[in-house]
Each structure stands twice: as C-alpha cells, then as structure tokens.
Amino acid sequence: MEDASPRTDSSTDADTEDKMSNQLQGIGASDGSDKSRDQKTLRRLAQNREAARKSRLRKKAYVQQLESSRMKLTQLEQELQRARQQGIFISSSGDQSQSIGGNGALAFDVEYARWLEEHNKRINELRGAVNSHAGDGELRIIVDGVVSQHDDIFRIKGDAAKADVFHILSGMWKTPAERCFLWLGGFRSSELLKLLINQLEPLTEQQLLAINNLQQSSQQAEDALSQGMEALQQSLAETLAGSLGPTGSSGNVANYMGQMAMAMGKLGTLEGFIRQADNLRQQTLQQMHRILTTRQSARALLAISDYFSRLRALSSLWLARPRE
Amino acid sequence: MEIVREVARKNAAVIFTKSWCCMCHSMKALLYELGASPAVYELDQHVNGTQMEWGLRALGCCPVVPVVFIGGTLVGSAEDIISLHVDGSLKHMLINAKAIWL
Numbered sequence: 001m002e003d004a005s006p007r008t009d010s011s012t013d014a015d016t017e018d019k020m021s022n023q024l025q026g027i028g029a030s031d032g033s034d035k036s037r038d039q040k041t042l043r044r045l046a047q048n049r050e051a052a053r054k055s056r057l058r059k060k061a062y063v064q065q066l067e068s069s070r071m072k073l074t075q076l077e078q079e080l081q082r083a084r085q086q087g088i089f090i091s092s093s094g095d096q097s098q099s100i101g102g103n104g105a106l107a108f109d110v111e112y113a114r115w116l117e118e119h120n121k122r123i124n125e126l127r128g129a130v131n132s133h134a135g136d137g138e139l140r141i142i143v144d145g146v147v148s149q150h151d152d153i154f155r156i157k158g159d160a161a162k163a164d165v166f167h168i169l170s171g172m173w174k175t176p177a178e179r180c181f182l183w184l185g186g187f188r189s190s191e192l193l194k195l196l197i198n199q200l201e202p203l204t205e206q207q208l209l210a211i212n213n214l215q216q217s218s219q220q221a222e223d224a225l226s227q228g229m230e231a232l233q234q235s236l237a238e239t240l241a242g243s244l245g246p247t248g249s250s251g252n253v254a255n256y257m258g259q260m261a262m263a264m265g266k267l268g269t270l271e272g273f274i275r276q277a278d279n280l281r282q283q284t285l286q287q288m289h290r291i292l293t294t295r296q297s298a299r300a301l302l303a304i305s306d307y308f309s310r311l312r313a314l315s316s317l318w319l320a321r322p323r324e
Numbered sequence: 325m326e327i328v329r330e331v332a333r334k335n336a337a338v339i340f341t342k343s344w345c346c347m348c349h350s351m352k353a354l355l356y357e358l359g360a361s362p363a364v365y366e367l368d369q370h371v372n373g374t375q376m377e378w379g380l381r382a383l384g385c386c387p388v389v390p391v392v393f394i395g396g397t398l399v400g401s402a403e404d405i406i407s408l409h410v411d412g413s414l415k416h417m418l419i420n421a422k423a424i425w426l
Contacts, residue, residue, distance in 0.1 A: 217410050220357050228350030235344065272347055272387075276402050283410040290411075 072322060079320060080313050104163035108156070109173050115153050122146050123305040126298055136294045143289075143297050150285060154278050161185070161274045168274055175315030178308070183222065184229065184277035189284035190219035192304060196288075199303040200296055210291045218284045225280070229273055232266060239263045327372055328379035332393035336423035337362035340380060340391045343369055347402050348390040354405065355392070358415060359424040362392070395421030 126142045161168045171182040181187060193215040197203075203211065239262050289297050332338055337355065339362045341348035355362050367373040367380075367389060377388055383398060385391045392399040394417045399405060408414040418424045 213412065214410070217412070221354060221406055221409055224350045224354035224357065227353045228346045228348075231349040232346040235346065266344070266346075269346060272402070273350075276347070276350075276406055279403055280406050280410065283407050287410050 076317060076320060079316060104160065105167035105173075108160035108164070108167065111156055111160075112153070112173055115149075115156065119146075119149055119153075119305070120309075122149060123302065127302055130295075130298050130302065139298050140294045143294060143301065146301050147285070147289060151282065154282050157185070157278055158275060161271050161278075165271045165274060169270065175312045176318055177311045177315040181311075184225060185274045186277060186281055188218075188222055189281050190215050190222055192307075193218060193284070193288070195307060196300055196303055200292070200300060203296075207291055207296075211288070214284065214287050214291065218280065221280050222277075225273060225277055232269065232273070236263055236266050239266065325379040325382050327375050328383065329396075331363070331365060331376070332398070333396045335363040335393075336360075336395060336421045337418060338365065338393040339363070340365050340367060340376065340389055342367050342389045345389050351390040351392065351402055351405055354409065355418075358409075358418060360418050362423070394418060394423060 122142070122145055126139075126146060129139055129142055157168060167173065168185040171179045171185065174182070178187075181191070193211060197208075197211060197215075200211070239259050242259055288300065292300060328340075337360050339348070339352060339355065341352065341364060343366050352362070352364065365373075365376060367377045370376065380388050380391055385398075385401065387401060390402055390405075392401075392405055397417075399408065399414075399417065405414065408417070415424070419426065
C-alpha cells in the first residue's frame with residue numbers, strides 16, 4: 001500500500017493533500033487487482049504534474065511578453081505624441097525610395113515638408129481662435145490665410161508635376177497610410193466631403209443640400225478623370241504592343257521609333273490629368289467655403305487637418321512596428 | 325472661325341476633340357454623365373478638321389482640345405468645365421441650352 005502524497009505546488013492547502021492521500025489509501029485498501037489501477041493513477045498524477053509545470057512556464061512567458069509589450073507601447077505613445085506635434089513624417093530608414101527625378105523630386109519633398117510645418121502652425125492658430133470663441137472677423141482672417149496656403153501647395157505641386165509627373169503620381173512624397181487613398185496624385189475631394197458632413201453639423205437644409213450636391217459633382221468629375229486615365233493606359237499599351245514584331249527589317253525600326261514617339265506623346269498628357277485632378281480639389285474646397293459660414297469653415301479646416309494628421313501618425317506607427 | 329461658330333450655333337452642346345486625346349475622353353464622359361449628348365467633332369478625323377482647328381486657335385483656345393460650346397457660347401477647356409461643374413453652373417448652362425432636361 002503506497003502512500004503517495006502528490007506535491008502540488010499550486011496548492012499549499014494541507015487539507016487537499018490529506019484528502020488526496022486518503023483517496024489513495026482508500027484505493028489501495030482494496031484487493032490486489034487494483035495494482036494496475038494504482039499504476040494508472042500514478043501515471044495520471046505524473047502527467048498532471050507535468051502539465052501543471054508546463055502551464056506555469058507558459059504563464060511566465062506570457063507575462064514576460066506582456067511586460068515588454070507594455071514598454072513598447074509606452075515608447076510608441078511617446079513617438080506618436082511627437083509625430084502629432086510635428087505633423088511632419090520623418091521616415092525611418094526602411095522607406096526611403098529612390099527619387100527618380102533626381103533634384104526635382106527631392107526639391108519638392110523638401111518644399112512640401114516646409115509647407116506642412118507652416119500649415120500646422122496656422123492650424124494651431126486657428127484651433128486656438130476657435131477654442132477661445134474668437135469673433136467672426138478674426139476667424140475670417142485666419143481661415144483665409146489657411147485657404148491661401150492651400151492654394152500655395154497646389155501651385156507648388158503643379159510646378160513639381162511639370163518637372164517630374166511620376167514622382168507626384170507615385171505619391172512617394174506622402175506617408176504610407178496616405179498613399180492608401182491616393183488618387184491621381186492626391187486625395188479624393190468627394191471622400192473628404194463625406195467625412196466632413198458629420199463633423200459640420202449643424203447645417204441648414206440648404207447647406208446640407210449644397211454640400212451633398214458638391215460631393216456628387218466632385219465624384220462625377222473624379223469618375224470622368226479616372227475614365228480618361230484608363231483610356232490613356234489602354235492607348236499606351238496598344239501603342240507599345242503595336243511596336244512588337246519581327247526584328248531586323250528597317251521598316252520595323254522606323255515603325256518602332258514612330259510608335260515610341262507616339263507613346264512619348266501620350267506620357268506627356270499625364271501632367272494634364274494631375275493638373276485637372278488638383279484643379280478639382282481646389283475648386284471643391286473653394287465651393288465648400290462658399291457654402292459654409294466662417295465658423296463652419298474653420299471647423300472644416302480643423303477636421304481636415306486632424307484627419308490627415310492621424311493618417312500621418314498611423315504611418316509613423318506602421319513604420320515603427322516591431323518586426324520578427 | 326466661321327465654321328466653328330456655325331457648328332456651335334447648330335448644336336445645343338458641342339465638344340471638339342481629337343481621337344487620341346484622353347482628356348477629351350474624360351470631358352465627354354462628364355457631359356454624358358450629366359445627361360447631355362453633345363455633338364462630337366474629332367478634329368483629326370473630320371473632313372473640315374484642320375479649318376476648325378485654326379478657328380479654335382484663333383479664338384484663343386489653348387489647348388485646342390477639348391473645347392466645349394454650350395448654347396452657342398464658348399465654355400472653354402477641361403479646366404473651365406471642371407470649375408463650372410463643381411459650382412453647379414455647368415448643369416444650369418446645359419439646361420438653359422436644352423442640352424439636358426430634368
């Protein structure tokens with residue numbers, strides 16, 4: 001008759017141990033055929049011990065993981081705070097891509113970063129004025145300042161598109177999360193308006209109708225431009241495919257060069273599309289301001305700026321995420 | 325110039341294009357979306373294309389395509405069309421010229 005008192009570390013309760021040894025003694029007290037049952041019981045107990053041990057180890061590992069994640073989270077929160085204040089995306093080494101246009105692209109990136117800094121300053125000024133319930137007159141001045149600043153960046157973008165249309169089209173001058181939503185080198189005004197509608201309440205019925213019409217018009221124009229771009233892609237593909245053929249004969253060389261010249265012409269029209277896309281963005285924003293009161297315009301500008309700030313912050317988080 | 329004015333007068337809405345011009349494709353799409361059926365004159369395909377192109381240039385149209393006339397009046401290029409569309413004017417012009425009906 002064995003008196004096996006299992007050591008269960010998780011229980012310091014002496015009673016439990018006593019209970020278990022009583023049970024065992026109870027089992028052992030029966031006749032001899034219970035020897036195999038004893039063995040089974042012993043095996044079961046050993047397995048239980050092993051399982052409990054493994055469970056404790058897993059728990060320990062999990063807790064350690066939680067602790068280190070907590071530290072990382074604190075770090076990220078600090079970074080997020082910093083990124084938010086700056087509003088400027090400073091890429092970590094992983095995301096620097098080749099600026100194909102060389103100086104043109106780089107120069108634009110620098111100008112854009114500078115513009116963003118200025119923009120954030122004005123937005124903070126606007127936020128201060130709105131929060132301190134400034135009068136309409138003062139608000140108007142600041143709002144007009146922000147609007148004219150927007151016009152600035154469209155002009156800068158236009159010049160940059162002339163120098164290097166593919167850089168603008170690529171969206172590499174924007175942060176990764178912003179690039180998710182890229183359309184013809186920038187944001188979709190129709191989507192922006194959809195986001196704003198909820199933020200702009202209370203709107204009069206007239207205003208609501210006007211904003212909805214604006215959103216629809218914006219979307220129609222976006223669709224039209226998208227269709228033109230698709231036609232351009234198709235046309236380009238056909239031109240290049242047309243220049244395929246048996247090599248060697250002089251006729252085909254002339255053909256090839258002619259088709260390359262045609263393709264070059266088509267690429268040249270890309271800049272026009274970017275220009276009209278930006279024109280659409282500008283016009284949509286201007287029309288929005290015509291529909292809204294000064295105070296509503298101020299809130300709209302703050303909402304737009306906050307939205308893009310969050311996208312940029314998301315990009316920072318994404319780039320700083322721990323990788324295996 | 326006369327031939328251009330003639331064409332503009334005869335049609336509620338006209339768009340001058342070139343067959344390979346993709347921005348023209350976009351502007352056509354926008355007008356169709358609004359319910360208009362503009363008369364389309366492809367300068368590089370039309371028998372009087374060259375004359376019309378000279379006429380448009382003489383009117384100061386640059387780029388020469390796409391150019392839109394509504395109700396006989398020169399509306400302008402893609403840039404103008406988009407601007408007028410966004411502020412709602414384009415639709416009104418089309419309605420007034422009976423190029424579309426509500």
